[in-house]
Amino acid sequence: MTPGPWWARTRTTGGADPAHAGPSRRGFLGMTAALALGGTGLLTACSGGDSGARVADRHKDGVLRIGVAAAPSNLNPLDSGAEVTRWIAEAVMESLYAYDDQLNSVPLLADGEPQISADQLTWTIRLKTGITWHNGAPFTADDVVATLVHMLDLSAGSEWITYMLGYVQSFEKADDRTVRIVLAKPYGLLRSHLTNLPVTHKDFVTRKDTMMGTGPYKLDTYVPGQSFTMSRFDAYHGGQFRAPFADVPGGAAFKGIEYTVFTDGNTRAISLKQGKIDLITSPAQTTVQKLKEAKELAVTSTVAPLDVLTYVLVAREPFSDENFRKAVAHSMDRDGVLQRVYGGRGTPGQGPIGPGELGHDQALSVYPATPDLAKAKEFLAKATTAKRDFTLTVGASQTARDIAQVLVAGWAKIGLNVRIEQLAGGPWSNKWLSRDYDMLMNTFSSGFTSGPANYLTLAPASSTNVLACGYKNPEVDKAIDTVWQATDPAERTAALRTVDRILAEDAVIFPPLYPELVVAQRTELSPVNPAQLKICRLAPHTLRFTG
Amino acid sequence: MPERPRLRARHLRHLGVAGWTGLVLVLLYLLVATVGRLHGSPTELVTLGPEAPSAAHPFGTDHLGRDLLARTAEGAWTSLWICLTSVGFAVVVGTAIGMTAGYRYGGRLDTLLMRGVETVQALPQFIFVMFVIGLMGTGDMHFGPVTVGNGLRVALAIGVGFVPYFARVARGATVVEMREDYVVNLRGLGVPAREIVFREVLVNVLPPVLGQAFLAMAIAVFAEGGLSFLGLGVPAPHPTLGNLVADAGGQILGDAWWYATLPGTVLVLGILGFNLLGEAYGERDRNRGTRFARSPRGGGTPAVPAVPPKATVTEETT
Amino acid sequence: MATYILRRALGVLVVMFAVVSGMFLLLHVSPVSPVNQLAPQIAADPVARAAFEHAHGLDRPLVVQYGDYLGGLLTGDMGTSLYDGSDVADQVGRALPVSLELGFLAALLAGIPAVLLGTWSALRQGRTVDHVTRVVTVVAMSLPGYWLAVLLLVSVDDPDYLPSAGGFVRFAEDPVRNVQVLLLPALVLGLGAFAMVTRSLRGGLVEAYASDHVAFARAMGSSRTQVLRRVALRGAVVPTLTVAGVLIGGLLSGTVLVENVFQIPGLGQLMVTAFQRQDYQLALGGCVATAAIFLLLNLVVDLLYLVVDPRTRQGLARA
Numbered sequence A: 001m002t003p004g005p006w007w008a009r010t011r012t013t014g015g016a017d018p019a020h021a022g023p024s025r026r027g028f029l030g031m032t033a034a035l036a037l038g039g040t041g042l043l044t045a046c047s048g049g050d051s052g053a054r055v056a057d058r059h060k061d062g063v064l065r066i067g068v069a070a071a072p073s074n075l076n077p078l079d080s081g082a083e084v085t086r087w088i089a090e091a092v093m094e095s096l097y098a099y100d101d102q103l104n105s106v107p108l109l110a111d112g113e114p115q116i117s118a119d120q121l122t123w124t125i126r127l128k129t130g131i132t133w134h135n136g137a138p139f140t141a142d143d144v145v146a147t148l149v150h151m152l153d154l155s156a157g158s159e160w161i162t163y164m165l166g167y168v169q170s171f172e173k174a175d176d177r178t179v180r181i182v183l184a185k186p187y188g189l190l191r192s193h194l195t196n197l198p199v200t201h202k203d204f205v206t207r208k209d210t211m212m213g214t215g216p217y218k219l220d221t222y223v224p225g226q227s228f229t230m231s232r233f234d235a236y237h238g239g240q241f242r243a244p245f246a247d248v249p250g251g252a253a254f255k256g257i258e259y260t261v262f263t264d265g266n267t268r269a270i271s272l273k274q275g276k277i278d279l280i281t282s283p284a285q286t287t288v289q290k291l292k293e294a295k296e297l298a299v300t301s302t303v304a305p306l307d308v309l310t311y312v313l314v315a316r317e318p319f320s321d322e323n324f325r326k327a328v329a330h331s332m333d334r335d336g337v338l339q340r341v342y343g344g345r346g347t348p349g350q351g352p353i354g355p356g357e358l359g360h361d362q363a364l365s366v367y368p369a370t371p372d373l374a375k376a377k378e379f380l381a382k383a384t385t386a387k388r389d390f391t392l393t394v395g396a397s398q399t400a401r402d403i404a405q406v407l408v409a410g411w412a413k414i415g416l417n418v419r420i421e422q423l424a425g426g427p428w429s430n431k432w433l434s435r436d437y438d439m440l441m442n443t444f445s446s447g448f449t450s451g452p453a454n455y456l457t458l459a460p461a462s463s464t465n466v467l468a469c470g471y472k473n474p475e476v477d478k479a480i481d482t483v484w485q486a487t488d489p490a491e492r493t494a495a496l497r498t499v500d501r502i503l504a505e506d507a508v509i510f511p512p513l514y515p516e517l518v519v520a521q522r523t524e525l526s527p528v529n530p531a532q533l534k535i536c537r538l539a540p541h542t543l544r545f546t547g
Numbered sequence B: 001m002p003e004r005p006r007l008r009a010r011h012l013r014h015l016g017v018a019g020w021t022g023l024v025l026v027l028l029y030l031l032v033a034t035v036g037r038l039h040g041s042p043t044e045l046v047t048l049g050p051e052a053p054s055a056a057h058p059f060g061t062d063h064l065g066r067d068l069l070a071r072t073a074e075g076a077w078t079s080l081w082i083c084l085t086s087v088g089f090a091v092v093v094g095t096a097i098g099m100t101a102g103y104r105y106g107g108r109l110d111t112l113l114m115r116g117v118e119t120v121q122a123l124p125q126f127i128f129v130m131f132v133i134g135l136m137g138t139g140d141m142h143f144g145p146v147t148v149g150n151g152l153r154v155a156l157a158i159g160v161g162f163v164p165y166f167a168r169v170a171r172g173a174t175v176v177e178m179r180e181d182y183v184v185n186l187r188g189l190g191v192p193a194r195e196i197v198f199r200e201v202l203v204n205v206l207p208p209v210l211g212q213a214f215l216a217m218a219i220a221v222f223a224e225g226g227l228s229f230l231g232l233g234v235p236a237p238h239p240t241l242g243n244l245v246a247d248a249g250g251q252i253l254g255d256a257w258w259y260a261t262l263p264g265t266v267l268v269l270g271i272l273g274f275n276l277l278g279e280a281y282g283e284r285d286r287n288r289g290t291r292f293a294r295s296p297r298g299g300g301t302p303a304v305p306a307v308p309p310k311a312t313v314t315e316e317t318t
Numbered sequence C: 001m002a003t004y005i006l007r008r009a010l011g012v013l014v015v016m017f018a019v020v021s022g023m024f025l026l027l028h029v030s031p032v033s034p035v036n037q038l039a040p041q042i043a044a045d046p047v048a049r050a051a052f053e054h055a056h057g058l059d060r061p062l063v064v065q066y067g068d069y070l071g072g073l074l075t076g077d078m079g080t081s082l083y084d085g086s087d088v089a090d091q092v093g094r095a096l097p098v099s100l101e102l103g104f105l106a107a108l109l110a111g112i113p114a115v116l117l118g119t120w121s122a123l124r125q126g127r128t129v130d131h132v133t134r135v136v137t138v139v140a141m142s143l144p145g146y147w148l149a150v151l152l153l154v155s156v157d158d159p160d161y162l163p164s165a166g167g168f169v170r171f172a173e174d175p176v177r178n179v180q181v182l183l184l185p186a187l188v189l190g191l192g193a194f195a196m197v198t199r200s201l202r203g204g205l206v207e208a209y210a211s212d213h214v215a216f217a218r219a220m221g222s223s224r225t226q227v228l229r230r231v232a233l234r235g236a237v238v239p240t241l242t243v244a245g246v247l248i249g250g251l252l253s254g255t256v257l258v259e260n261v262f263q264i265p266g267l268g269q270l271m272v273t274a275f276q277r278q279d280y281q282l283a284l285g286g287c288v289a290t291a292a293i294f295l296l297l298n299l300v301v302d303l304l305y306l307v308v309d310p311r312t313r314q315g316l317a318r319a
Helices: A019-035 A039-046 A051-061 A083-089 A141-152 A190-196 A265-273 A285-293 A322-330 A334-340 A373-382 A398-414 A425-433 A456-461 A474-485 A489-505 B003-014 B016-039 B068-103 B108-120 B125-136 B150-179 B181-188 B193-229 B241-251 B257-288 C002-029 C046-055 C062-074 C088-123 C128-142 C145-155 C175-209 C212-219 C224-262 C267-276 C280-308 C310-318
Strands: A063-068 A097-099 A105-107 A122-126 A168-175 A178-183 A217-223 A227-232 A256-261 A279-281 A297-303 A306-312 A346-348 A389-394 A417-422 A439-445 A513-522 B141-143 B146-148
Touching (some): A063 A083, A063 A265, A105 A190, A141 A168, A141 A178, A217 A256, A265 A285, A285 A297, A306 A456, A306 A513, A334 A346, A334 A513, A373 A398, A474 A489, B068 B193, B108 B150, B108 C002, B125 B150, B125 B193, B125 C002, B125 C267, B241 B257, B257 C145, C002 C280, C088 C128, C128 C175, C175 C212, C175 C224
Parallel strands (some): A063 A256, A389 A439
Antiparallel strands (some): A217 A227, A297 A513, A306 A439
């Protein structure tokens, strides 16, 4: 018997014998392999086969299967713009307006453009008729008002409230198919919110355990944390999706959609490779190369509004010191994060606005991709603060942890001692809100809350915002106000560029990189719509099986 | 535990094959922990992405390009420190509780203490430790000027989980000892109780307790790894063996075999080494004729299920 | 004997009560607050915090909350999760069968080879098989299940055998697929139990063989297998039962880690998630359920003693 380590008997690890434990270990390994884990070889033997045949066979039931990395515990898409919730809600829920493939905001549940009063403080929106909810009830103004009121209710805990506070005064039902929104001050950005905020039935606004929408698919059943099963909604009104599939009744190609959660990146990749699923989101960085090599798979990497939120508390030492901030920014290992954590799929960061977002300035180049240690040390020498250590608070994901570890190793080179603190979503946000941090960082995709832009990212730089980091610059304040209030897109874009440049130059918001959005799919599925990917959406209801 | 080397030296001859193997494995573990720490920094990025073991990086590098030998060593060191602290804590507290109960054998205090111990043991040990960690939250804790950092927090949680085992062993040994003629005689001579307990009884209670300590070390290494693995232990970037294995699981494709196997092997070295030492110690006890025989089942003390102390410690290494 | 059983059962109830009380009080005086986990708009706003606490009854006196919880527990109500408002008893009820099945499967996979190997090595005491068994078992006891599980994840690439979350299939849905996905986790989980049972069985058998009963039976002309079946094996069961309590504890602890690696939606995974989210109502529910099972199984083991070992029965009759 040649008792190599039992794991070496499977595909990859030839001759890897950690011989530390000597003969007893060898003996054991042989024995265990025979006794307890002998099945492993068998398992590998019966794996494989033709994945194409498996896919063809599976597609007979007309169900699209998508593998996602995480599942929401709260299913209410009104509460969260996070992609874990919204990826599942995409085909179920609709909003008043929607993005077409040129990323213009076009009416969906609304009947035409909103009528805005001369003083810009009253928006009147007509609603489409003849739309029914998945439970058969007709869609009315009551539902829209209930949705909006829920969002503005402090105790409901909806993420959207941050966008609305201070601007929105009230929501009213004018008649059964007209809604009126009264504002405290002009709020051009409202159009963006109405294009992203899903609308739900009035009885379901507080429900966290189900989704009630008007979309082409209805949520039938789900197992918390595991799978979500949807079927085609036959009474679908057609909406914007009739166009691509005019030949398909109901405007959608699949009989059903099933989301399955695979938290482990390897399992997700293998399941796709073996044809058990058709599409996966966020493939683990380490698996992307293998997925690319497989001819029956396609990997799409798109510039999208994905951010690594990065904030420093300007109100407190050491980041109150501009030279200290610049030293940190110049010694940030942007390229290290890009290569080591994202496998090169992304762009090194400058200011808060990335290439997938409105107002990005490609020419802006304040910081080098690889750390400029000499310059950083110069700034550090000029700094008046004596502190050489701070805490970096990151979100709970593996990616966030890896980003932090690469950055901290880089900062150590100019003598900065940085402690990493990893917190789950709630406590992380609380640090943000209560202004109890040195540097905050987390991954965030803003496509579901602001389309091809990211407005929330800028909020902390405004001196009056609830999230204010203590930075005071009238020019930035004014520009951010313009971003919020302007109705003219060109005016908003110009203001965004100004903010982006100033915040980068003053080292207030300086993310390490702008990641790309990566998805992988079977080639038996039509390619994911690149236009919708640009706003983080998979739009599964616009896909179909090919071949 | 300063007693350990002395004990080892005294009983070296009795170690037997298992004991010697255990000793060698523990020394190997320590060797990796020391050599690796001299090898380099556990946080510095030395390669771009994972690289297979080479002369420059004997354990290879991890997914961020850090030297795995240095990380494994740092992890082994941290684990060892946490385990020594937790077992040390449990030995002191457990022995104190157990001896008090044994001294008051059958009394109300005995019943009360043993009920407490039994309550703690109503949860499997690892789950109990998880519960304690959950109680303490994830951040540093502040008790006035004293800050309990993350490592100490984990050590204390594991330590508390061990207290019942040591309390039982110490109580059993104390009860047996208190019945011995010499104690009765000393009492008769009017020697104060405190003196009897600390001078005479303690000396005879400690050997079985310390015997259990080796097995407890094995479990502690396992439990620390498990906690870190679940993200409830020492946080990144500080490596522990559990962190490393967890990272490997979350990151690695089959190609980087070294990532999951090498740190894990060191982890196994530690657990196996301490298990063997504990077994050798138990064997020696058996050969000498154990003084505290299995407590009679169902007789006299309903509060204490008669689980022989030997068995109490092999838990958790599943 | 009936009195003994009654007394033991009563003892279990008392301990259970102490456990529930202890955990409840400790959780409520701990610095961990579930409100911190809520959306920042609530968590950072004192008014919203108070409103939430009031809505969930967290602002009532501890005694009232405690009485409420105990009362609920008696009627099978474990409260609602603070994280997503779901029913705790419901979640525990869904997760428990999965863990029990996993544990049962692991015990089965561990038990059968353990009995065979333990007997074999006892019959060949001092020979190669015996030595190898000893080495194998001590190593098996020292292999952390979570590490083995990671190695399996890395080396097995057939998703049919990897239950990672979505891949998990319930027994009611498809029994074959269910056993298929639980196979690897059960093997990993059972390894430690296998080692312990093998060791104690071997030890018990060796001791039993050396006893007068066996010598007598042999002298009366019984064959070796007969002796093994009639006398020795029964004698060996008692020490094996003695480690059973520990084994059960090990299996329960092990499920936490193994379920976590393989993403099996069992009780262990439920508790880990609850602790990570500081959802203490759910964590408490999970711990109470675990403690109940642990105590109950230990009680069963105690009663089994009475069945298996007549000596214990006599001892009780005298007491």
